[in-house]
Amino acid sequence: MNKNKPTSFDIAHRAGVSQSTVSRALRNSPQVKQETIELVHRIAKELNYKVDKAASSLRSQNSATLALLLFEDPTSDDSLINPFFHAMLGSITRACASHGQDLLISFQQLSDDWHADYEDSHKADGLILLGYGDAIDYEPKLKQLAAQGTRFVRWGPQTGSDLGLVIGCDNHQGGYDATAHLLSLGHRRIAFIGTASNHYPEFFQRYQGYVQAQVQHGVAIDPTLQQDAITNEEAGFQATLDLLDRVSGLDAIFAASDLIAIGAIQALKSRGLKVPNDVAVVGFDDIQIARYSSPPLTTVRQDTGLAGKVLVETLLSLIKGDEVAAPTIPTQLIIRRSCHTPDDGQ
Amino acid sequence: MNKNKPTSFDIAHRAGVSQSTVSRALRNSPQVKQETIELVHRIAKELNYKVDKAASSLRSQNSATLALLLFEDPTSDDSLINPFFHAMLGSITRACASHGQDLLISFQQLSDDWHADYEDSHKADGLILLGYGDAIDYEPKLKQLAAQGTRFVRWGPQTGSDLGLVIGCDNHQGGYDATAHLLSLGHRRIAFIGTASNHYPEFFQRYQGYVQAQVQHGVAIDPTLQQDAITNEEAGFQATLDLLDRVSGLDAIFAASDLIAIGAIQALKSRGLKVPNDVAVVGFDDIQIARYSSPPLTTVRQDTGLAGKVLVETLLSLIKGDEVAAPTIPTQLIIRRSCHTPDDGQ
DNA sequence: CTGAAAGCGCTTACAG
DNA sequence: CTGAAAGCGCTTACAG
Missing domain, CATH: 3.40.50.2300 (Response regulator)
Structure with a gap:
């Protein structure tokens, strides 16, 4: 089945153009004639062609992948995940999809070399760090990441003297x-x-x-x-x-x-x-x-929905090399029945 | 920072061996002299060298990556994820890590072409499908995956006439x-x-x-x-x-x-x-x-802990081309206070 | 607007 | 046990 996976050369052959043109057309390069673009896309669809991610990453030095690293206190039962993270996960996943990024996910130990695991190996272009844990234990790790030039954003407390880019709520x-x-x-x-x-x-x-x-x-x-x-x-x-x-x-x-x-x-x-x-x-x-x-x-x-979007978009800006700020996500008091409300006679 | 990322040639140069030998040594090939293996690993560590995943995937045609596709009824509020999935996610994540696999995660629409998105593009070697939804809506999708030769496992009901490999509880x-x-x-x-x-x-x-x-x-x-x-x-x-x-x-x-x-x-x-x-x-x-x-x-x-492990290991066997069975995960009644127990006087 | 060519960094026959 | 060479499938200068 996968043995005959079509390549850009197959498309080139059928379209009667060069492989370079196919490559450009597939990415809708403005250099390519609209007619050619349409032809190439049509043939690609017919052949069930998909750009090979490994080849594309290798050549362009860009993986179009982000890594989400989750961590918790080593003492906590490791079969449990803080439900708050789940909401963030959903939101981050959607934000990645809408920006054409793949998302790798991993639960990390403080002992691992996060930079090496993801950036040095070109698995991901940047990291999103998510976790509750002892900030003091955690700090050397952040220093190391910053020193290694890792591109990362983190959900956490904004203190004004943050290591790396921190996005958090108020x-x-x-x-x-x-x-x-x-x-x-x-x-x-x-x-x-x-x-x-x-x-x-x-x-x-x-x-x-x-x-x-x-x-x-x-x-x-x-x-x-x-x-x-x-x-x-x-x-x-x-x-x-x-x-x-x-x-x-x-x-x-x-x-x-x-x-x-x-x-x-x-x-x-x-x-x-x-x-x-x-x-x-x-x-x-x-x-x-x-x-x-x-x-x-x-x-x-x-607001986890907003938070995930902001985390992803900030990281992508960072990767692109843009100037980036770290916005604060507003909070909202949600009143339910665990405390009396003034007009609640219960 | 990343500009000078070391390659296997850099290691070869320092170690005074060929790049091929470095490549073999890094994967602890039994062909290579133990001494050479150790030397190569030592230098790799010194240089913070990591095998480039894109290059490795491209050459070996193997991504060492699995994709986890989550889906729910389109009617459900898409900011929520069934908590049961979270437990599975944790377990699948850990199983992947223990087998040296990266895990891509995505929330999928029934309309997407899952095979093309992951296998044709060589992003992943196989898919894990996880979701509750209307099985009737879902079936054409499974048929399509099976017809495309996609390697996938699915958490769900084992009916005896399953499309693809289904792992489920009793x-x-x-x-x-x-x-x-x-x-x-x-x-x-x-x-x-x-x-x-x-x-x-x-x-x-x-x-x-x-x-x-x-x-x-x-x-x-x-x-x-x-x-x-x-x-x-x-x-x-x-x-x-x-x-x-x-x-x-x-x-x-x-x-x-x-x-x-x-x-x-x-x-x-x-x-x-x-x-x-x-x-x-x-x-x-x-x-x-x-x-x-x-x-x-x-x-x-x-038993989500076991389920995740079995899903991952079954999928890896499938990818390797081994004969695989689809085990049933046992269930266990957990008695709490929402029904009287015989010795519970409340 | 298009093509020929180089090369990303590995793995893997092939040869010794 | 090791090395020289080919090639995975793309992207991207370079040239026209």
Whole structure:
């Protein structure tokens, strides 16, 4: 079947033109007569001809392929993927398709040589990095990539002194909005669950938004209301239990991610506390599960559809050598039933 | 940076051997002296050399790449991916990595020419098809792939007269186990929610297991207890409301997928029915959400870890030209709180 | 607007 | 165990 795969020479022969002209015509070169272009395309279709990607990449030194590298904390169960990544994956896939790029996907270990694996081998023209993990562990890797001249974009926290091009949402604003919403509902003892340090800068930015909202509303910050957790349900569950053992009078939780929030809700229920009647909960991400948790989760949506598009387009600009900026993706507060709304009598 | 990418000639020069020998040494050919192999590898490492994938693919006519094509019903919201696919994706990714294969990923429309897109262009040596959708719509596509000699494997229902190589779980047994479990808890009015026809053969197989279990337990089949639904929460929600309007005395639901089950639970709650006290619910898949639904969902687990490995390894055998069989992946009943267990006093 | 020719960086017979 | 040579199927100067 594949033995007789047609080449551009076959088309040239049938069309009565040279192979060079076929090559140009297939890419709709303005140099080629419209008539010839149409003829070549017609014959190509008849023969089921497709440009050989390997030959094209080799000659043009351009793979028209991007690589998406996913990574998580090495401690996390590696059969699970953060649902937030899935949404990003869908969006990145579509953006690649619309730009004629193929997408390689891989789960990476911190120990691997990402540059070598993808750029040196010409498998991909650039990398998209996606992951939650300890930013401190991760930093040397980024430095190495930058030093190697790897073209990459990364989803993450924008700090102003970023290694490489970082595209992220407005974590601070999102944290502010979530907290302001809880304050507007009358809550005053609002916990923050999530590791708020430079190890998890996205969470830290959300925490800072949480602090700012309270300061602006004249609520004193009680540092004992912050409890560390990485982004999975287990961690959220355990952190909430620890928090409940430590503090009193809690009336709301702002969880640094939806996964943490879902664990928190389970923990609250396990202690006989009702959500939102006893404790309101707000998450972050708006993953698919958020709508189907019980109660449905109020959360801060990250626009994954836009994010994927921006990641891909920014990377393509970078590869082309254009000047590129790193836009910030806005967030949006999505109100559901995990906290009372003013007009919600429940 | 990439301008001076080293080639096998650079290594040859430094090592004082020919380029052919370098090429052999890099692939650890038994023809090459161990000493030479080691020398070549050492120099390659020093130079950060990586075999150029395009050149290698072009010459060897082998891309060492598989393509994963995902598709869903065109009607479904295309920003969502069935969580079951995510688990498969993780598993397939890992299996590819362990076999030295790159993985291209794409969301496909039924209208696209999958063979041309991947095999004719030498982007991939074979395809993995993953998707839920109407099997009848899908069939002409499979016939076309088979006719074109495309090497592909597919996750789906094994019917005995499959187009191409189909790997799937034991849907019938899974349906039987779920239903037998409900029967053992004393339920007698068990609904099946999911389209049970040749349009959705996996669901149909699960339905047949459901029927068989009841027959064996001497329970008469009431066809009005079956309600169509495709695999998403919306459909499950709506189907359950319709069912509740139509039939009386319902004491359990076997949903053809977890997404349907989650929609069903929402619907039951919206009618003031308690799960499992008023109506028990069992799902199918054991997606991640199942553990965090409220109540946690009893379901039939498909072993996605094994499935991904088997898909990849079967496809690689097919590409190599080996004789291949299509194994069936076993299922496992996972008991949680969405139906009473005999020793669960709740 | 088109063609002849070179060459991308490998792998693989072929010869020794 | 190693080397010289051909060639995978394109793209792209170069020449007209």
